[in-house]
Amino acid sequence: MTGDKRLAIVTGASRGIGRATALRLAEDFGGLVLVARNEEGLASAADAIRAAGAQALPLAIDLSQPQAAEIIVARTLERFGRIDALVNVAGAVPQTDLFAMSDEEWADGLALKFHGARRLALNAWDALRQAGGSIVFMSGSSALAPKAALAAVGTINAAISALAKAFAERGVTDGVQVNAVLPGPVMTDRRRSMLEKYAVSKGLSFDAAIGAFARETGIARYGEPEDIAELIAFIVSSRARWMTGATLRMDGGEIKAV
């Protein structure tokens, strides 16, 4: 039991990095609002959070829908009356080649990961301002090295890094801390689906592709969702209070440039 009254919203909390983040934040926050579409995944995360002594409100909702953010913030304030942290993790940007990607796929990628997070930040802003709260946006190391084969992934992540900077500037006057996290390859369902495509493109088995991609990327190991969760827990803690407008890369050494 944390005994803390602070409340954090975590999107993408049904699995992967979002779930690990919500579970880690249950050590520091008194309440967690868990957002994703899959009810079973959310219920299982909520059970784990309650077992850790924090309160949990699972909200099964499609974040790419324009009205989702307003509903999430209203339900959160109705139940908890405050928002201290907003952690935008949800994302499912299509993994399509630049020359094959349709306008619809671009719109889908932006609707969830970019506009979903942007609208949540806007709707939660007043409550975050009152709490002196913190926002984390999920970008990715691909923002620093976009690839043609995954055109929208790097491009939308770069847009999110820029969006976080813009919110951070307003946050300086409003007392809201805003940062972006840039993970490298983290072993989740999403990464496994990327590795399956990589295996096909290289004519490798899935197991062989895991090793080959790590060697090609120049990392000693894949990240675990808990690695990123620990970084986020630090960012939203009082220990990192002076850090704002930062883009924090945790990638096992993937990006070699300074």
Ligand SMILES: NC(=O)c1ccc[n+]([C@@H]2O[C@H](COP(=O)([O-])OP(=O)(O)OC[C@H]3O[C@@H](n4cnc5c(N)ncnc54)[C@H](OP(=O)(O)O)[C@@H]3O)[C@@H](O)[C@H]2O)c1
């Ligand atoms: N894994 C990596 O290597 C890596 C690297 C860099 C950045 N990232 C970023 O980190 C974030 C999490 O990635 P992950 O690897 O943990 O992915 P994941 O395992 O596929 O999880 C994605 C999460 O987003 C939720 N989500 C997807 N579509 C949604 C929608 N329309 N509305 C609400 N929630 C939705 C999913 O829940 P439901 O399906 O239940 O809706 C799930 O909880 C993503 O933004 C990703 O781009 C990942």
